[in-house]
Amino acid sequence: MKILNIVGARPNFMKVAPLHRAFGRQPGFQSLIVHTGQHYDARMSDVFFGQLELPAPDYYLGIGGGTQTRQTADIMLRFEEIMTAERPDLVLVVGDVTSTVACALVAVRLGVPVAHVEAGLRSGDRRMPEEINRIMTDHLADLLFVTEQAGLDNLRREGIDDARVRFVGNVMIDSLLHYQIKANELNTVGALGLTPGQYVIMTMHRPANVDHEAGLRNIVRIAEDTARRKTVVFPIHPRTQANLVRFGLMDRLDSLANIHLLEPQGYLEFLNLMEHAAIVITDSGGIQEETTFLQVPCLTFRDSTERPVTVELGTNQLLADLNPATVQQHVADILSGRSKPGVIPPLWDGKAAERIADVLSLSRKSFDTVLAGAA
Numbered sequence: 001m002k003i004l005n006i007v008g009a010r011p012n013f014m015k016v017a018p019l020h021r022a023f024g025r026q027p028g029f030q031s032l033i034v035h036t037g038q039h040y041d042a043r044m045s046d047v048f049f050g051q052l053e054l055p056a057p058d059y060y061l062g063i064g065g066g067t068q069t070r071q072t073a074d075i076m077l078r079f080e081e082i083m084t085a086e087r088p089d090l091v092l093v094v095g096d097v098t099s100t101v102a103c104a105l106v107a108v109r110l111g112v113p114v115a116h117v118e119a120g121l122r123s124g125d126r127r128m129p130e131e132i133n134r135i136m137t138d139h140l141a142d143l144l145f146v147t148e149q150a151g152l153d154n155l156r157r158e159g160i161d162d163a164r165v166r167f168v169g170n171v172m173i174d175s176l177l178h179y180q181i182k183a184n185e186l187n188t189v190g191a192l193g194l195t196p197g198q199y200v201i202m203t204m205h206r207p208a209n210v211d212h213e214a215g216l217r218n219i220v221r222i223a224e225d226t227a228r229r230k231t232v233v234f235p236i237h238p239r240t241q242a243n244l245v246r247f248g249l250m251d252r253l254d255s256l257a258n259i260h261l262l263e264p265q266g267y268l269e270f271l272n273l274m275e276h277a278a279i280v281i282t283d284s285g286g287i288q289e290e291t292t293f294l295q296v297p298c299l300t301f302r303d304s305t306e307r308p309v310t311v312e313l314g315t316n317q318l319l320a321d322l323n324p325a326t327v328q329q330h331v332a333d334i335l336s337g338r339s340k341p342g343v344i345p346p347l348w349d350g351k352a353a354e355r356i357a358d359v360l361s362l363s364r365k366s367f368d369t370v371l372a373g374a375a
Contacts, residue, residue, distance in 0.1 A: 001360065002030040002088045007057070008038035008075075008099025011172075011286050014267060015094040015117060017052040018174035018353035026361045032058040034082060036075050036099040051267045052175065068098050068129055075102035083110050090360070093137060094118055094171070096130040096306075104140045117171060117356065119144035120151025121306035130285075134306065145356050147171075147289075148309040148345055168355040169347030172286055173293050176271065177350035183271040192233070192260060196276035200230045200331070205237035206283040209301055209322060213247045216240075218322035220253050222281065225328050227258040229335060230278055235262040235270065279334050281327070288316045293348055297339040299330055315342035 003023060005016045016033065023031035035057035049056070061078045063071055075098065083091075083106055091107035093100040094117040107114045116137050123131050138144055138155060146152055147170040155165055189196060202223060209215045219240075226232050234253075236244075244250040254261060265273065271290075274280060280291050283301040291298035292314025303320040310316035317340055319326060333339070347355075 001028060001090060002086065003032065003090045003092055003360070004082070004086065004088045004103075005031060005033050006036065006091065006093045006099055006103045007033060008036040008063075009095075009097040012094050012097065012099070013049065013052055013054065014175040014286070015171045016092075017054055018171050018178060019092065019094075019117070019356060020054060022353040022357035023360075026357050029357075029361070032086070032088070034059045034061070034079065034103070036061045036079070036103070037063040038071060038075075038097060038099045052179070063099075071098045072102045075099055076106050079103050079106045080110070083107065083112065088112060090115055092117065093141075096121070096134045096137070098129070098133065101133040101136050101140075104137045108140050113142040114140055115143040115145065115356075115360070116141035117145045118147055119165070120146045120153075120155045121148075122150070122154045123302075123304045123306040125304050131306070143359070145352075145359075147348075147352075148307065150308045166355070166359055167347065168359075169349060169352035170289060170345075171352045171356070172289050173348045174350050174353050175267075176290055176293060179268060179271060180275070183268040183275070186268050186272055188265070188269040188272040189276050192273075194231060194233070194260075194273075194276075197278050198230060199277060200226050200232050200279045200281060201273055201277045202226070202232055202234045203237070203280075203282045203284055203287065204240050204301070206301075207239075209283050210237075210240045210243050213249075215322055216244055216247055216249050218324055220244075220249055220256075221324040222322065222327050223253065223259055224256050225324055226281070226331055227256055229331060230258075232259045233262065233273060233277075234259060235265045237264060279331060281331075288314070289348075291315055292342055293344055295342055295344075297334045299327065309345045313343050313345050315340055 007013055007016050020031050023029045037060060059082050063074050090113050092115045093104050104114045119138050121134055125131055144165045146167045152167055204210055204219050223232050275294050277296055280296055280298045288298055288300055288307050288310040292310045295315055298316045299319055300316055301319050301322055305318060
């Protein structure tokens with residue numbers, strides 16, 4: 001079975017790495033990697049291939065920047081050429097980025113089955129491009145691999161046949177467990193002169209938070225107030241940095257005491273920092289999952305989440321807006337020992353990729369039967 005695995009943006013790499021390893025252990029599997037180049041900054045892309053021990057992509061499309069519409073169109077045109085040349089048995093897409101839905105569309109139009117890893121997640125907010133990508137990809141896919149119970153519920157509610165769906169766990173946790181020891185050996189915490197449990201990590205990148213001056217001023221204020229309690233470690237996303245400069249706030253942030261401003265970190269570096277943090281303050285999606293597994297308190301600046309298990313069972317708390325006073329109340333509660341307890345969700349055990357490989361390792365005849373039954 002020839003599988004084309006699609007990666008485009010930073011979160012995809014951590015999801016495809018364990019899958020590529022698992023497919024390599026299956027007799028008769030040929031696993032190829034197509035990198036669309038949606039994330040083209042080396043700090044956001046190249047370093048992850050090296051750290052996750054992924055081979056150089058079999059294809060690199062070099063899409064680069066542009067609007068989401070232009071990216072989608074460019075990816076589809078270039079990916080169609082690869083599909084025609086390779087004639088794969090399956091296209092596997094992960095997550096909810098532009099590359100995910102664009103490649104799924106091409107595969108379906110060419111009659112090639114699509115598997116979607118991390119299917120069924122819904123925030124309920126269609127203002128988010130990722131939400132549209134999730135919905136479209138799930139309704140295009142032939143096989144849908146789910147990370148949590150909410151995913152099963154959402155897909156059933158949308159009328160997707162249960163025969164197409166498998167609850168397999170979370171491949172992000174596969175990567176975390178696989179590289180946790182290596183990340184600790186790297187000891188980024190020590191290299192930065194930090195003490196475990198005595199610092200707070202901040203990450204901010206979502207347009208709703210960083211694309212306007214009011215939001216950025218609140219982010220700077222939150223960093224400043226938090227730094228009075230604990231050291232703040234703030235890896236700055238290129239988008240956030242550009243907007244801080246644009247609104248004249250970068251110098252102010254840079255001048256604050258007790259704050260480490262860092263470039264975007266590699267996977268291993270950030271995993272080590274995250275594991276030993278007192279709190280993580282973020283607007284990320286994937287970090288909600290990783291902190292839940294690591295049992296680190298997480299404050300997420302979103303009024304909804306597509307990963308509700310991180311709130312229902314995990315350590316995550318949603319904050320609807322960038323209100324500095326509200327944030328400091330939560331920080332104070334956590335640091336005084338009143339943090340939200342959490343447990344690790346079902347099947348987040350480091351074996352999700354193996355389960356996916358087992359589903360796909362059915363004989364070709366059985367695989368065709370599964371897809372025919374799902375059609």
